Amino acid sequence: MTNQQTVLEATINAKGSELLDLISSWNTAARGAELGTGTAVDEAMSQAFNLRRRVEDGSPVKVDLSDQGQAADILHALCRSLMDDCAGSPRSVLEVASSVQDVLAASPWVEDELEEREELLCSLAFTAWRAARLLGFSREAQRWESLYRRMFLHSLQWKVAESLWLSKTPGDIAAEDTLAQGPEALFQALLYFESEGEAAPQNIMKSATALYCSLRLKKHALAPDFHSYFLGESARIVAGMLRMIGQLQKSEEWLKLAEAHFRDGANARPHLARVTFGRLALLNVLSRCKEVCQAAPELDQTFAELGMEEDRVKGRIHRGIGTGTDVDFRDSACALRLGPLAIGRYPTDLRKLRTRAHGPNARCTTPSSGKAIHRARRCQRNSLRVVSSSWEVARGP
Numbered sequence: 001m002t003n004q005q006t007v008l009e010a011t012i013n014a015k016g017s018e019l020l021d022l023i024s025s026w027n028t029a030a031r032g033a034e035l036g037t038g039t040a041v042d043e044a045m046s047q048a049f050n051l052r053r054r055v056e057d058g059s060p061v062k063v064d065l066s067d068q069g070q071a072a073d074i075l076h077a078l079c080r081s082l083m084d085d086c087a088g089s090p091r092s093v094l095e096v097a098s099s100v101q102d103v104l105a106a107s108p109w110v111e112d113e114l115e116e117r118e119e120l121l122c123s124l125a126f127t128a129w130r131a132a133r134l135l136g137f138s139r140e141a142q143r144w145e146s147l148y149r150r151m152f153l154h155s156l157q158w159k160v161a162e163s164l165w166l167s168k169t170p171g172d173i174a175a176e177d178t179l180a181q182g183p184e185a186l187f188q189a190l191l192y193f194e195s196e197g198e199a200a201p202q203n204i205m206k207s208a209t210a211l212y213c214s215l216r217l218k219k220h221a222l223a224p225d226f227h228s229y230f231l232g233e234s235a236r237i238v239a240g241m242l243r244m245i246g247q248l249q250k251s252e253e254w255l256k257l258a259e260a261h262f263r264d265g266a267n268a269r270p271h272l273a274r275v276t277f278g279r280l281a282l283l284n285v286l287s288r289c290k291e292v293c294q295a296a297p298e299l300d301q302t303f304a305e306l307g308m309e310e311d312r313v314k315g316r317i318h319r320g321i322g323t324g325t326d327v328d329f330r331d332s333a334c335a336l337r338l339g340p341l342a343i344g345r346y347p348t349d350l351r352k353l354r355t356r357a358h359g360p361n362a363r364c365t366t367p368s369s370g371k372a373i374h375r376a377r378r379c380q381r382n383s384l385r386v387v388s389s390s391w392e393v394a395r396g397p
Contacts, residue, residue, distance in 0.1 A: 228265030
């Protein structure tokens with residue numbers, strides 16, 4: 001880089017000028033320089049095809065990182081190819097995405113200020129998650145979802161999603177922008193909503209509602225498995241936020257929407273289990289402890305069978321706080337290792353449990369009644385009737 005270019009860049013950064021005012025200056029500074037444009041699309045797709053065939057043939061997976069720019073282009077092309085073929089060949093796509101993700105995760109990647117390696121790892125995990133869902137491999141899908149969540153939380157992509165949804169951009173515009181970026185951006189938005197819900201339930205409720213409405217209007221913008229999942233998940237998140245702000249009847253209505261969308265999609269059982277958890281949380285708010293105690297063990301078993309350990313921990317914590325029963329920290333100790341996204345909605349609850357811990361078991365002495373509950377009951381008798389009725393229908397005879 002020449003001294004002229006260095007000075008120009010410093011001036012740009014200091015003055016914060018508008019982009020259009022800088023175009024002519026950039027052109028002048030770059031005149032005569034050879035600017036890399038990356039690997040040609042056809043070449044990148046061809047090499048991605050060859051890499052994919054080698055993996056499918058059982059050959060050792062090798063990714064040449066001597067030129068990281070070219071390697072990134074090829075891997076992005078591979079992700080695109082796998083996603084395009086996922087609905088038709090999910091088993092092959094799962095195998096390839098899993099193998100390449102493992103190799104890339106173990107490979108060094110230097111000078112990666114824009115975190116391209118993390119972006120590729122997330123894209124491969126997202127592709128593997130979709131393929132596992134289409135195959136009905138619930139435990140495998142949950143493993144990939146959990147891995148994606150952990151990577152996304154600490155990534156630059158998280159900051160991008162946060163800046164969009166925290167900006168003054170109207171919710172419908174942010175939703176349209178997210179939808180235009182494709183399925184993975186939608187997936188990231190929903191993970192962001194779920195994590196930040198306790199901090200700003202009103203705002204997250206509005207954002208998730210805007211996303212749901214955009215998805216309803218753009219029915220053919222996504223593949224059917226994506227469309228049903230994103231509708232169901234956004235509705236479930238809206239329901240959770242409504243519960244937090246005390247609108248219990250509306251919360252149950254959104255849970256019904258979520259359940260309907262999930263039943264129309266692939267691999268419904270794990271998502272329906274989360275809807276059931278939402279209904280138990282509603283009953284917990286209303287101190288319907290008997291119904292919670294009756295249904296919680298079956299839900300806990302379902303979470304265990306499906307490999308939904310984070311959901312299982314949250315369910316046990318929620319049950320212990322709401323019912324005043326013993327919480328076994330030997331079973332729930334992994335909550336402390338799952339990170340903020342696993343327990344982010346219950347930091348206050350966990351603090352209460354920790355302060356009451358005596359040895360391996362902790363008695364949760366949070367009262368299931370009191371002034372707050374009595375006020376809720378006085379203000380929400382209609383909600384109580386609706387939620388209880390809906391739970392009876394969902395539970396069956």
